[in-house]
Amino acid sequence: MSASRARLVGHPSRAALAGIAAASALTGAHAADGPPPSAPRVVVEVGTVSVRPVTVNSWIPGSIVSRADAHIASVIGGRVMWIAEVGMRVREGDPIARLDDTMPRLRAEDLRGQVARVRAQREVASSQLERFNRLAATQALSASQLEDARAQREVSAEDVARAEAQLEQAQYETSQSVIRAPFPGVVTERFIQRGEYVQIGAATVRLVNTTDIEARATAALALAANVRPGQQVTVREHGVERGGRVRTVVPVGDDRSRQFEVRVTLADPHWLVGTPVEVSLPSSAARTAVTVPRDALVIRQNRSYVLRVTHADTVEQLDVTPGVGMEDAVEVTGPLSPGDRVVIRGGERLTAGQAVRVINPTQRAVQLHPG
Template structure:
């Protein structure tokens, strides 16, 4: 019984000692976290109203003004290829020569038939003018001539189609047939892009759409050409949003020869609104919460209070405040990471002016 009492007493003593040590540690930890026994020193800035100009910056993709798939309109064996991938060709240049023996023969036959039909018609037309033949003898020859001319047009077109040509001036990006291969009407033989002008496609949010309109100046930058700014003009803006509630936009620009772009490259697209407006702004450094849940510490009579805000657009080192603050409020810009709601503070330095009267 005596040993049992001793064990209980030792156990109680251990519990009391542990509790005392924990209380002492917690007290020291609180002091270490703050580092100050008095008011915590902070720096603050007066909330102000400033003139801002709305702007946006999004990622866009470069596309050729014309991206054309070239198809065969005839059937036959490719006898000669006059192009390689990467070559620049003018519109009308021959890319492939398809076997044209049958088409050339048909075209010559149609031409001769047309010549003969024309001669017969003209001879009988002259006789009709002289009164030697009746009108009924001339009309069938006129129809025969018209039919021969139509056959010549068809045969000529088939003969010309044996030369597959460039539909537009540009660069050949792909070749899908080789010499000796058989092609049929509708078979894709090449791809051509016209890079003399570029289309810049990008997507804007509901708010960003209001900043621009058709004809607006758009700035284009690229990591490939650091420090260079290229000017583009907004060509079109969709009137209907996609599933992600963004609107497709397209700007156009000349492809600079000194710093050329290629189809498929990524660029940065930026633009500014037409007019300035007045808005409440604070330094970005004043934010204590996250971007999704922005908060600031407002100093009032030496006490720091947490205040939730609604943040708007960013302008360099400043951020727009849509609600939660009014001009004249004092927000902590340095030291807020050590603060908690209701903590006593002393402002070491306060910058900015109060609201204008």
Template sequence: MLRPSLIFLSLALALTACSKGGKDGKDSDQTKASAGSASAKSGAAKIPDQPLLVTQEDLQVIQNSALSSGPVITGSIQPERKADLRSELSTVVLQVLKENGETVKRGDLLVRLDDTSIRDSRNSAEEAARASAQSLEQAERQFQRLKTLRASGMTSTQQLEDAEIRRNNAQSDLVAAKARSAQARQQMQRTEVRAPFDGVVSERKVSAGDTAQIGKELVKVIDPTSMRFEGLLSADKVNNVKIGQTVSFRVNGYGDQVFAGKVKRVDMAANATTRQVEVLVAFADATPPRVSGLYAEGRIETGSTQTLMIKSSALLRDGDKAYAWRIKDGILNKISIVVGERDPRRGDFEIRSGLVDGDKVIRNPVSTLVDGQKVKMVATAGAELPATAATAASPTTAATPASASSVSSASSTATANPQGK
């Protein structure tokens, strides 16, 4: 049997060993965790060994292009031919035959007004004209009889003169009656409002049953083929504008489509409130917008300079700073650049510093690109990887040749699997 002192000593040694082992285990776990974190960080920051596959379609070559300069013009698209049809009578609207947006031909009936009282006036004027014609005929016969009798001395000169006066008065009454009849017919025509030219009803102002006063708006008709840009220009820029200069502008509702036009007329009077001058621009495009009132903004090209240009899609913005991904000597680098004015025709930006003529940049960069990554050019987006690379790469992570979207795919693959395993 062991003595009690030896038993207690053995237990003490065992407890001491366990406590040391626990501390060593915790320290080992912490060391392993730190090492794993450091390796993860170094792996994230490491440049992928697998190259980024890029085609020519993914690149933009920086080169000199024309940058137009000139004053900015803002305004709206308006038709040159437009008619605001108003009522010429005080009567009731019986019928409106056309709605907003409907096409019309010249002479088409648009609005019919009540013509009851006007028809009565016309009938009365026509009857008065017939009565005046009969009176004139009788007075003319009477005058001719007295004239014959006077030649034979059987009547007096006074009677002849009285007959001539009655004849003349009857003639005047007939003329007045015919004028009233013609006026009544014109009033009848005014009860039918017709289209003055081929176009579209842009706005209907009345409905059946409304009372149309003289001067009240009924309908508006526009010719959509006669659209033009009616813009406003700052007065201090008007001396630089001349008739015939090219204008490039965008129209709200037509996205990034750029329209071209020519300065047709410059107003000689500035607006009394805004001190801006109106400029009329005729469309040079074969198919101008067919909707009036759309907001438009552009630039009158008073000058043009040659400078380096970069597409807006190739730019990366970070506050006031701008960057581009340049490919040089087979290496991808993120380059800080300084941009200037934007060309209103194409939307490209002027490059003031950071890139030189002939540099190649990614046309549509994505967030997965890595600074310093190797780049490999491939012929087409359908090109396949070499057999060795295809064998080493996983089927789901193998890089594919780029075209805007495949740059993202290849870069994501290179970042997620830097060793190609």
């Protein structure tokens, strides 16, 4: 073997040594890293598939009304001295108008004098009757004279009763010169002004209780069989839905419109009287259906689905067909069973087969606001 060949075999070139070193370093790096780590589980909240009665509802037009809305009339006639301003809020018993009470007050004074006079006449007639009774016992008085005395006593008593009733009426009319609010509310309209003369029974103001309110709706008679007092319903205004409960169903339909009236108690009292609303009333009898929480339903352009959590805590996409919507749930048709867990939060980017970790709302609050 020549010297040059010996040098080639016994001493590898620098390029070969560098390649071997790089390969060894790469192999060592892979060995140190080990197998790639698994993806973290996505944190989700779940709801439960349930079976519950559902109904098909119809939206019925209605409005917000007050249960105490009245034109307050005057009991007596008289000139208006003062009347409440529009927008004035009053309590029950507060004055809303004052009339000139001069005439009923003077009449009451005159009647007090009449009452005193007829009472004195009654006393005289009573004394005379007693004296005639004593004389009749001694036969010093005729029977006709005794009867006349008794009649005079009765007439005097009737005069007293009549005068006292007239005095009471005059005092009542004097008290009614101040027109008072029969219930708390707001003056929304005035029908007469200061200085004008109001007739007996004429309206003075419109008073509306703005806190004791409810929804009034008129529905077709065909829905009457499905509506019952106490039912939970939804009241909608410009797309905003709020809860309510049927207070009463007026059991009389209108001959011309073929409609009946429903009154709904509102869960939220902050409505303006006169606000137009819609009330959701059942248009058919209740039926049993599979439902999921509203937040569990994912609606896309061409499909609707839910994400069901398996026993292995992975998710699967199940296509469903949505049906009747309720306040907190939606009827669905699809491969679901009562008790199934479906994702209601945290599923925005989940894909089928992805692993999840289920938490409850309390745990979520702790994670969002630790410590």
